[in-house]
Amino acid sequence: MLTIAIMGLVFVNLVFLPSIISGVIANFNSQSINYNYGNLVVEPRENNLYITNVADIKQKIDQIPGVTGTSPRFSAGATYYYHGNQISGQVIGFNPRYEQQVTRLHTRLQEGEFLAEGDSESILLGSQLAGNIDERLDKLDSLGGVTTGDFVDVIFSNGVKKSLKVKGIVNTGSFGVDRNGFVTLREINEVYGFTDTATSVLVKISKNGEETQFKKYLMQYGIAEKIRTFQEKGQGFVNDAIRSFEIINAISTMVSLVIAIVVIFIVIFINTINKRRQIGILKAIGLHKAIIVYSYIIQVLIIASCGIFLGLILSSGLVTYLTYNPLIFPGGAVYPVVEVVPVIRSIISLVIVSLVSGFIPSWKIANEPILDAIRGQ
Amino acid sequence: MIQVTDVSRVYQMGLVQVHALRGVWCTINMGEFVGIMGPSGSGKSTLLHILGLLDEPTTGTVTIDGSDVHLLTEDEKTDFRLNKLGYVFQDYALVPELSVQENVILPAMARGIPPDEYLRESEKILYQVGLGHRIHHRQYELSGGEQQRVAIARALINHPKILFADEPCANLDSATSRTILNLFRELNEKYGQTIVMVTHEDWHEEYMCRILYMKDGAIENEKECRLKK
Numbered sequence: 001m002l003t004i005a006i007m008g009l010v011f012v013n014l015v016f017l018p019s020i021i022s023g024v025i026a027n028f029n030s031q032s033i034n035y036n037y038g039n040l041v042v043e044p045r046e047n048n049l050y051i052t053n054v055a056d057i058k059q060k061i062d063q064i065p066g067v068t069g070t071s072p073r074f075s076a077g078a079t080y081y082y083h084g085n086q087i088s089g090q091v092i093g094f095n096p097r098y099e100q101q102v103t104r105l106h107t108r109l110q111e112g113e114f115l116a117e118g119d120s121e122s123i124l125l126g127s128q129l130a131g132n133i134d135e136r137l138d139k140l141d142s143l144g145g146v147t148t149g150d151f152v153d154v155i156f157s158n159g160v161k162k163s164l165k166v167k168g169i170v171n172t173g174s175f176g177v178d179r180n181g182f183v184t185l186r187e188i189n190e191v192y193g194f195t196d197t198a199t200s201v202l203v204k205i206s207k208n209g210e211e212t213q214f215k216k217y218l219m220q221y222g223i224a225e226k227i228r229t230f231q232e233k234g235q236g237f238v239n240d241a242i243r244s245f246e247i248i249n250a251i252s253t254m255v256s257l258v259i260a261i262v263v264i265f266i267v268i269f270i271n272t273i274n275k276r277r278q279i280g281i282l283k284a285i286g287l288h289k290a291i292i293v294y295s296y297i298i299q300v301l302i303i304a305s306c307g308i309f310l311g312l313i314l315s316s317g318l319v320t321y322l323t324y325n326p327l328i329f330p331g332g333a334v335y336p337v338v339e340v341v342p343v344i345r346s347i348i349s350l351v352i353v354s355l356v357s358g359f360i361p362s363w364k365i366a367n368e369p370i371l372d373a374i375r376g377q
Numbered sequence: 378m379i380q381v382t383d384v385s386r387v388y389q390m391g392l393v394q395v396h397a398l399r400g401v402w403c404t405i406n407m408g409e410f411v412g413i414m415g416p417s418g419s420g421k422s423t424l425l426h427i428l429g430l431l432d433e434p435t436t437g438t439v440t441i442d443g444s445d446v447h448l449l450t451e452d453e454k455t456d457f458r459l460n461k462l463g464y465v466f467q468d469y470a471l472v473p474e475l476s477v478q479e480n481v482i483l484p485a486m487a488r489g490i491p492p493d494e495y496l497r498e499s500e501k502i503l504y505q506v507g508l509g510h511r512i513h514h515r516q517y518e519l520s521g522g523e524q525q526r527v528a529i530a531r532a533l534i535n536h537p538k539i540l541f542a543d544e545p546c547a548n549l550d551s552a553t554s555r556t557i558l559n560l561f562r563e564l565n566e567k568y569g570q571t572i573v574m575v576t577h578e579d580w581h582e583e584y585m586c587r588i589l590y591m592k593d594g595a596i597e598n599e600k601e602c603r604l605k606k
Contacts, residue, residue: 278472281464282483283455284429284431284466285458285463285464285483285532286455286458286459286462286484286488286535287459287483287487288455288487289455291487370432371431374431
């Protein structure tokens with residue numbers, strides 16, 4: 001029973017960390033698509049700061065079958081002032097109607113309302129930027145508790161200063177989004193004196209996962225600007241985190257498998273030592289070595305199967321618990337995602353190490369001279 | 378027929394060489410019930426092990442039915458033991474997790490006999506050795522004599538040409554020993570089973586056809602005990 005329990009826990013360990021890594025990736029993907037980038041981001045050509053003729057580009061992209069929305073954005077550096085607090089960050093301008101076709105920012109309002117197309121002198125603040133009156137609740141420096149209806153002073157990167165009324169606070173759970181302020185595209189174009197200009201165009205497609213394919217479609221439809229998928233945009237931070245996770249996972253997997261090897265080896269070794277004489281006698285009466293080895297292999301397979309079964313039950317329990325009580329990461333709440341491949345890989349690796357560690361002691365004892373085994377020498 | 382020609386067996390015990398057998402010559406005919414007797418250390422068990430293909434002679438040859446058995450490969454020896462030889466050990470050597478019948482059918486299963494056949498045969502043999510009512514019992518439910526009879530049934534399941542018994546009565550009282558020896562005599566007389574048995578009880582002689590007396594690793598004397606009926 002103890003052996004089966006250990007095998008079960010080893011299995012949980014083999015499955016758990018990959019499920020968290022998958023959860024982090026899934027979280028990153030959904031955060032990126034839903035709040036940050038959409039599926040694809042069209043950016044200015046090399047050596048250009050802006051995309052001009054945005055309306056044309058938007059129209060071209062909109063007619064591509066499978067594209068469900070496009071939202072031109074204008075991002076700029078800005079410094080926010082509120083009650084003596086000063087935070088530097090980004091201000092993003094978008095057309096609220098178009099934005100709702102691409103991202104789900106409008107669904108994550110902590111308070112207040114989402115921007116409307118005709119709004120001016122209004123701003124939406126990310127929850128991390130707005131902050132809390134009690135600064136101990138803030139995870140980073142903030143404006144110290146801005147609420148809807150307050151006015152914040154914004155100095156744009158071109159030096160223009162505006163006092164904007166906070167229309168709402170958005171809380172997506174993603175630091176990258178919740179540190180920003182959002183205004184209408186018309187507002188920011190006015191500040192910078194541009195028309196029909198953006199720093200990026202977000203594109204939403206009907207089916208996630210087909211970004212690379214759609215990147216090609218966009219090029220075929222004559223979009224000459226730089227096109228990047230949300231994964232390409234998010235490279236760096238998340239990839240580093242995933243790489244670190246994978247190193248930890250590799251170490252943890254190795255330790256787990258070594259534990260499984262040692263446990264099975266010891267169990268079978270002690271078993272063969274205790275039954276040494278019996279094995280000698282069975283060989284004496286004419287049982288082939290292979291039969292003796294097979295009998296131990298079957299024993300090991302039963303232990304491994306029961307352990308895997310127990311591990312599946314424990315893993316399901318753990319995953320269910322974490323689904324209701326997710327781990328909170330900087331990118332937001334991470335739910336474990338159990339994928340078939342890591343589970344199958346864990347089952348196969350446990351079965352293989354069990355077979356190897358069961359085979360060695362049984363093969364050794366089966367090859368012992370019959371009389372030595374019978375006499376217990 | 379078993380033909381033993383100048384067989385010696387030397388064991389290396391650390392730096393010391395122990396001569397367990399020193400040039401043994403003997404012949405055992407099919408259908409005989411032969412006893413090997415002698416004091417402790419005389420080499421009787423060593424000879425039985427060599428005859429039973431459980432050990433190798435250092436020099437000399439053992440021929441069973443015309444074939445020099447020590448020229449066989451390890452797998453061939455295993456098959457030879459399985460198909461042609463049967464063993465009964467002093468301490469019964471049953472598998473405690475298995476029932477009486479399961480213990481008996483083990484060698485037949487290893488031979489690949491169909492289940493209905495080995496189940497039928499095991500029942501027949503268990504009735505023959507007087508354990509028809511104990512077929513589904515476990516080892517711990519049996520007396521010493523019954524356990525030894527299970528071991529004999531196991532040795533007989535494959536209809537061996539020769540049955541080797543290494544002090545099968547050593548752990549039994551004299552009444553139970555007589556039951557076992559009567560069974561051996563019955564097998565020998567009624568079915569012509571060749572039996573080679575190691576013992577050091579003189580009173581066992583009355584059950585055997587012939588006794589080989591061993592001393593210091595060699596056969597010192599042999600004696601005809603009873604005529605086979």
